[in-house]
Amino acid sequence: MKWDKIIKAHPKSKEDILKAKEIRKITLNIIQRKYSEIRLSTSRYNDTEISILEQDSVRSEILDIIETICLRAWEKVFGGDLPESTRETIGNMLSPFGNIESARKENKIEMIVHNVTIEAMTFLRKANNDVLPRTWSHGRCPFCGTYPRLAYDSEAGRQLCCPICEYSWRFPRLKCPYCNNTDHNLLGYFEADGINGIRVYFCKKCMYYIKSIDTRKRRALDPETDDILSLEMDNLALKEGFKA
Ligand SMILES: [Zn+2]
Ligand SMILES: [Zn+2]
Structure with missing residues (x-):
């Protein structure tokens, strides 16, 4: 932190x-x-x-x-x-x-x-x-079962981060971590003016969202700090009717 x-x-x-x-x-x-x-x-x-x-x-x-x-x-x-x-x-x-x-x-x-x-x-x-299990394909943390609030995206793919125990694991970008929806018509993202390298990815099937930091555009700190420093994106997502 x-x-x-x-x-x-x-x-x-x-x-x-x-x-x-x-x-x-x-x-x-x-x-x-x-x-x-x-x-x-x-x-x-x-x-x-x-x-x-x-x-x-x-x-x-x-x-x-x-x-x-x-x-x-x-x-x-x-x-x-x-x-x-x-x-x-x-x-x-x-x-x-x-x-x-x-x-x-x-x-x-x-x-x-x-x-x-x-x-x-x-x-x-x-x-x-x-x-910890050697293979884990779920959207929630294998150690504590918590759903992520934040992900890091890079060329190698997406890493979800647990907000409680700091564990991170790979997960497909085109899949909702909450409901496993992969229908691209129901998945989307938005950005905010003046905030570089952070997107809100949402799922219209379950209405949950996650913030994603693109590490090619923005230097990653640690998940908790990055989460707190991007609370503005949460406010936007909540205003749009999404849940965290
Ligand atoms: Zn955890
Ligand atoms: Zn979903």
Whole structure:
């Protein structure tokens, strides 16, 4: 995450962005200390349809870890007791169309959950990369089951990016990641004046959209930063009646 660029783009939210940065640091600290050797209790290779996180044992293990870290982060950043709704908020975030908007969360509990979850999930995924399925042709993340918000396009093709665990995987450009529609009459894209190298690709069958960065026209940063720096495109897509 390029914090300086995010603050530059959203100067009014500077205080919240710096808090988010602090929460990420606390999370990384705890996870490196306590969970560096973690092996998730996965039973892979028997089902190629479901993500790792959708295995019940893994899901409860991960929710426990994230909740524990949220508790510590809450104490350090805000003080006092963690609200009871925390686990539910984590569960909502770790659903296929999770509540991921941006790092500029104003609600305290969402701010903690959002930042702890992304930092922890990225770490856990990297530490368990070998349990990921070798072949994966779905539009959602094989590790956490989340649908992408952003893709990178290059001559080599399209890479979808998971907004939660930062995993990226190849996917056809002429296919909707949400409903697998390949009817080109129902797939399309638009660009915005003055915004170079970013397109909104949409599907008129399911009405979902994804933002795509053309790395031949625009330098890629990282998926989360690129997502936040292109929120204007989301506003346009939502105005057109598409969903994210
Ligand atoms: Zn993921
Ligand atoms: Zn679709």
